Amino acid sequence: MQSKHDDTKIDNRFNRETAEGIDIFLVPAGIGPRSLAFVLDLLIRGAIMAAAGMALGAMGKFGSGLMFIVYFVVDWFYPVIFEVFKGATPGKSAFKLRVVYDSGLPITLPGSIIRNLFRTIDFLPFGYVLGTISMVSSAQCKRVGDWVAGSLVVYTDKQKDVNESTSLIHKPISLKLNEDEQVAIIAFLERSKQLSKSRKKELAKHLCDALDCSEDKVVEHVAALASNLVGKA
């Protein structure tokens, strides 16, 4: 089940095998967005309590009894309710996170209850110190509750457009590349819209000699090579 963490990787995504026999990948969320999500949830919880306090405060002792119960439910079950029915608390949704099992499947009631009960342990000795240590020292950024429940917080899937890029140069280029190199060249083409001109040149100029062209033209040449590889030239 557990995929080995590869130290040579440049990102923290990891593979999970599905029932269909393919490896899909998940990207665990780091401590930054999770802390921000927690703070947002804390504010929302505070708002709920304040609203309940105002509504129930006028009802005397019956109201204050209800208030205790509301406090109990919000304190222990606010994350559980949202995670089971929505996949994430409002705070997590705002930061595009969701809670899943290690398998990548949505969290269910037992898992959610366990991972949220163990907040008490993560909180020790104060202010989530233990949880923070556990998160920064595990590759998948798990706090103690996540270890016990077998759960993960991952980024929700961002839809990316598959853009078809074109090149101005229509000159057949023959260059023997292995698979990884091909992927890198194509990725360069697809990312080129997000990169500045000088950065593109900086990245591409390593190929000047291989492509036999000047530094001014190298970006277009690499783009042409990539177009060639994806079937455009």
Place this chain on the structure above:
Amino acid sequence: MKQNDFIKLKQPEWDAFEAALKQHASKEEMDEDFPARFRQLSHDFAVAKSRCYSPPVIEKLNVLLLMGQRQLYVTKVRPFSALKTFFATTLPSHLREMRAYIIWAHFVFYGLAVLSYGLVVYQPELIYHVISSQQVASIEWMYDPTSEHYGKERPSDGDFEMFGYYILNNISIAFQCFVGGVLIGFGALYFLLFNAIYLSAIAGHIVNINYSSTFFSFVITHGAFELTAIVLSAAAGFVVGKHLLMPGSLSRAESLRLGGKRSYPILFLAFLMLVVAAFLEAFWSSSRFIPNEIKYGVGGICWLFVLSFIFWGHNTFKRVKHAN
């Protein structure tokens, strides 16, 4: 096949899959081709990866698969049937599995409670080592049979206030007992021992000052649920601690996960019992009009019921199942 030709060929299928995803999410009923589309998409994904197509293409397919997987394999939340299965099979089997831990937790809790009770009865001033004199005074005031507040019935909205308070307070204690198990069992042990010493010292002190009639008639009924729930949560906590300390042939993380899974039903039972206890404590135990004899009778029955359910409940369920 080059990447662009592949995209051109498959794009309509991917779009159809995405449309089916959205429709499914909004209408709760699955397109009958959805599983087939999902398998086709899995295949496309594998092909794209093996042919080293560019990262955006693979990422797009990965996202579609994740969303599809979420809808295809999601477990529907059916609270009532889940609750039925829980009481009919899950809980009895786990109670049986955890029996040794539950028995030990009982021994630890009541053993220490008897010891601390005896000490306080023998040496009355020991109570001040456990509880501050202020608290002792307020407890004495609460259970004073001659005091004025004692004759009056609390209005029912006051009962409800106490119900809310007991839920908040007692259930938090039990949850602490459970998660304390992660500190290699010491946390659970600490909360268990603390409660044993604290509660029995109070009981001993009450006997010393001759307030037993008001105190024991108050605690006997809900105590059956509350004390047992505390013991149960500590037992569940021990299970988690043991899995952490002695993972056996499993990895520690996997063992911890298993420990959480094994002890979770016991904790849920403790939770339900504490809600019952809070209800009884607020509305029944505190009532002044119910004679003490009835309170002792009902309390005794509750103790019998709770303990027989914990230790022999699984047998009863087995018989019921066979009878059906």
